[in-house]
Amino acid sequence: MSEAERLRRHPFTRGLSDAQVESLAACARLARFPEGAAIFREGSEADAAYLILGGRVSLEQHVPGKGNVQLENLSGGDLLGLSWLFPGGRWTLDALAVEPTEAVALEAGRLRARMEEDAALGFALSRHVIQQLYQRLERVRLQRLDVYRVGP
Amino acid sequence: MIAPLKPGEHLVLSLGGLGDLLQQLRRDGYQLVGPTVRDGAIVHAEISGIEALPAGWTEVQEAGAYRLKRRSDGALFGYSVGPQSWKQLFFVPRLRLWTAHRTEGGFTVEKDEAAPPRLALIGARSCDLHAIEVQDRTFLQGPSVDPDYAARRRDVFVVAVQCGQAGGTCFCASMKTGPRATSGFDLALTELFEPHRFEVEIGTERGAELAGRAGAAPAGSADVEAAAAVVQQTERSMGRRMDTADIKELLYRNQEHPRWDDVADRCLGCANCTLACPTCFCGSVEDVSDLSGDTAERWRRWDSCFTLDHSYLHGGSVRASIRSRYRQWLTHKVASWIDQFGTSGCVGCGRCITWCPVGIDITEEVAAIRATDGARSGESKEPAT
Amino acid sequence: MVPEPARVLSWRRESHDTVTLALETATRRPFRPGQFNMLYAFGAGEVPISISGDPATAGVAVHTVRSVGAVTEAICRLRRGGVVGVRGPFGTPWPVGEARGGDLIIVAGGVGLAPVRPVVYHALARRADYRRVFLLVGARTPEDLLFRRELERWQRQGDLTVLVSVDRAAAGWKGRVGVAPALLADVEIDAGNAVAFLCGPEVMMRFCVRELGRRGLPDERIHLSMERNMKCAVGLCGHCQYGPTFICKDGPVLRYDRIRPLFWLREI
Numbered sequence: 001m002s003e004a005e006r007l008r009r010h011p012f013t014r015g016l017s018d019a020q021v022e023s024l025a026a027c028a029r030l031a032r033f034p035e036g037a038a039i040f041r042e043g044s045e046a047d048a049a050y051l052i053l054g055g056r057v058s059l060e061q062h063v064p065g066k067g068n069v070q071l072e073n074l075s076g077g078d079l080l081g082l083s084w085l086f087p088g089g090r091w092t093l094d095a096l097a098v099e100p101t102e103a104v105a106l107e108a109g110r111l112r113a114r115m116e117e118d119a120a121l122g123f124a125l126s127r128h129v130i131q132q133l134y135q136r137l138e139r140v141r142l143q144r145l146d147v148y149r150v151g152p
Numbered sequence: 153m154i155a156p157l158k159p160g161e162h163l164v165l166s167l168g169g170l171g172d173l174l175q176q177l178r179r180d181g182y183q184l185v186g187p188t189v190r191d192g193a194i195v196h197a198e199i200s201g202i203e204a205l206p207a208g209w210t211e212v213q214e215a216g217a218y219r220l221k222r223r224s225d226g227a228l229f230g231y232s233v234g235p236q237s238w239k240q241l242f243f244v245p246r247l248r249l250w251t252a253h254r255t256e257g258g259f260t261v262e263k264d265e266a267a268p269p270r271l272a273l274i275g276a277r278s279c280d281l282h283a284i285e286v287q288d289r290t291f292l293q294g295p296s297v298d299p300d301y302a303a304r305r306r307d308v309f310v311v312a313v314q315c316g317q318a319g320g321t322c323f324c325a326s327m328k329t330g331p332r333a334t335s336g337f338d339l340a341l342t343e344l345f346e347p348h349r350f351e352v353e354i355g356t357e358r359g360a361e362l363a364g365r366a367g368a369a370p371a372g373s374a375d376v377e378a379a380a381a382v383v384q385q386t387e388r389s390m391g392r393r394m395d396t397a398d399i400k401e402l403l404y405r406n407q408e409h410p411r412w413d414d415v416a417d418r419c420l421g422c423a424n425c426t427l428a429c430p431t432c433f434c435g436s437v438e439d440v441s442d443l444s445g446d447t448a449e450r451w452r453r454w455d456s457c458f459t460l461d462h463s464y465l466h467g468g469s470v471r472a473s474i475r476s477r478y479r480q481w482l483t484h485k486v487a488s489w490i491d492q493f494g495t496s497g498c499v500g501c502g503r504c505i506t507w508c509p510v511g512i513d514i515t516e517e518v519a520a521i522r523a524t525d526g527a528r529s530g531e532s533k534e535p536a537t
Numbered sequence: 538m539v540p541e542p543a544r545v546l547s548w549r550r551e552s553h554d555t556v557t558l559a560l561e562t563a564t565r566r567p568f569r570p571g572q573f574n575m576l577y578a579f580g581a582g583e584v585p586i587s588i589s590g591d592p593a594t595a596g597v598a599v600h601t602v603r604s605v606g607a608v609t610e611a612i613c614r615l616r617r618g619g620v621v622g623v624r625g626p627f628g629t630p631w632p633v634g635e636a637r638g639g640d641l642i643i644v645a646g647g648v649g650l651a652p653v654r655p656v657v658y659h660a661l662a663r664r665a666d667y668r669r670v671f672l673l674v675g676a677r678t679p680e681d682l683l684f685r686r687e688l689e690r691w692q693r694q695g696d697l698t699v700l701v702s703v704d705r706a707a708a709g710w711k712g713r714v715g716v717a718p719a720l721l722a723d724v725e726i727d728a729g730n731a732v733a734f735l736c737g738p739e740v741m742m743r744f745c746v747r748e749l750g751r752r753g754l755p756d757e758r759i760h761l762s763m764e765r766n767m768k769c770a771v772g773l774c775g776h777c778q779y780g781p782t783f784i785c786k787d788g789p790v791l792r793y794d795r796i797r798p799l800f801w802l803r804e805i
Binding site: 250252254257258259260261263290294295296298404407408433434435440441445452457462463465467470471472473475484487488489492 | 766
């Protein structure tokens, strides 16, 4: 399967023209992570956007005294990583593959350049990022509400 | 000896005749419950005869105000409605439901075999008769019947009175529950003067039989017309009205109306309205046990949706604000009730208006919502998806 | 209606604050999935508890009780041979018939898994009646998950797809972390031939309804189990009113399109 075909499978590229997808394919590579592998660690340079095709990724925060605390899971169809959007961005969380995971990695610098050159592409991808952010925010808020706890 | 009388026919009863009629009822085994002056109000209590009735008394009622006032005549029923309806006789304020005793194998439950007294209601008004019918729908006509209510409702004798004046807060005409009582009574009296007498409409055969025994004579057309005129005058002089056009949908679509914020600023959540209201039916249960822990009882008592406890769930109250509790009460009373029981819960007796310490008037609240139908306070919560 | 004494046949701890009791009742009253009994702890009071057992098992009423107050605490302290008062069953059942021939999507949060467990038993017993069956389970932490062994067994059996997620993970948890509604992302929803049953905290159900709406499932195919303060369970005391609906006799299972105007109102 070509990179372009793989990209087409992911919601990130919904609504893009073939030419736009091809231009993204030029900065894409397939990444495979075995179970337990770290995809990225907090603090390191946010150098790629990962479009998860399959598997499961755990977003974690290392808490002194507690070790790694799992915050949320992502799976196929999700966008892993938001910190790549701005130059000099650094990951704010650890991302670990809790199941064997396959993703398309888009190199951050070249992805940002594409988005600057092609305003329509930039807008479409930004909108997708905002949608993902919103969904994530909604879930995190529900988590925060701690609805299963009893009492005032 | 007069010919057997039939429902729908009209008689005349003298003052003495009414006195006799009441004593006949007592001899027939009924406990008379009727109006009497007590503690500065006209309340419903057990009475022994005509001498207990509030002769020469009326009341002045307004939003948040009630005062007894002397009349210039000796009318026995010259008042409108007091703080009580007949609700407390059938849906009693405190009732022991059952007693449980611990046993080896667990526990046994025994129910009280109370034999309620046979009651004769004296002076029941049209609004209150409608209220009894409304409560009958709640307690007798749903999938579950309340056995205590059913027992107390059996064999009740009703001597109704057609209202000779509209009370200060009455609005039964617009609720189509009066002022003329047309059903639910054995006898309906209209008080007439010069001479002081009662025009009597027969409601049932046993009412006719009793009136006959008390010496009632057939009414002449003059008396029948005079009685009709009394009630017509009452209807014309009614000061308040509730516009009930499409009222259910009106309340249902205005749950976020700013008027609820407005009334919440005034409402104290004191629950007086629910206590005075003849149709409110909320009850709570209390489970108690003795010190040994071997005997337990369950009691039912009146409750009110204005209490925080009423909507307690998972560590808090669903209706925590007074705004939400007032909205619940009024929306239930004039709107949801219709979906639940097929009638309005309001009979226009005006008690909630009179007995509200801050004088909230439900006719005014509904009118205010209607005037700005669709107004919203705050954002709509329903999602756009 | 008075409580009928029922002996505790068996007792099992599900989590730190939740137990499952099997009660033997003198009269064998059949129940339908989603219905509840009023359980009476002598001298303490009564609470509505959904029946969490298999509707096909006659003569035994199984209840999963979470200790949240004086009455539930007293009930949770009972052991084999103890006696509890029972009134019921009451309430409207899950409309399992409506899902026949199509997909059944069950989302349960916290102790909300208990009232839907009878649906799972029913679906497994009549598996051919349904196309795909999904059970999505949310809990606060892995320790709070109910019926863990049963969930694992169902997962292994393969007759239904079981997805479990916890709000916060503990060390060693290999399962999903996140909220229950997020599990819907892994369910293919055939909007024309699927029915959803939701049971859990009202906030959780709100999020699920929103998500199901985004995925095109019509409102009349979503059913929720609602809760309100309950005293008499027979529609006479007025406490459980939810708008014009009495949760005890018109619910607790309600169709979303019928309660939609109420569902998004505050303090109703």
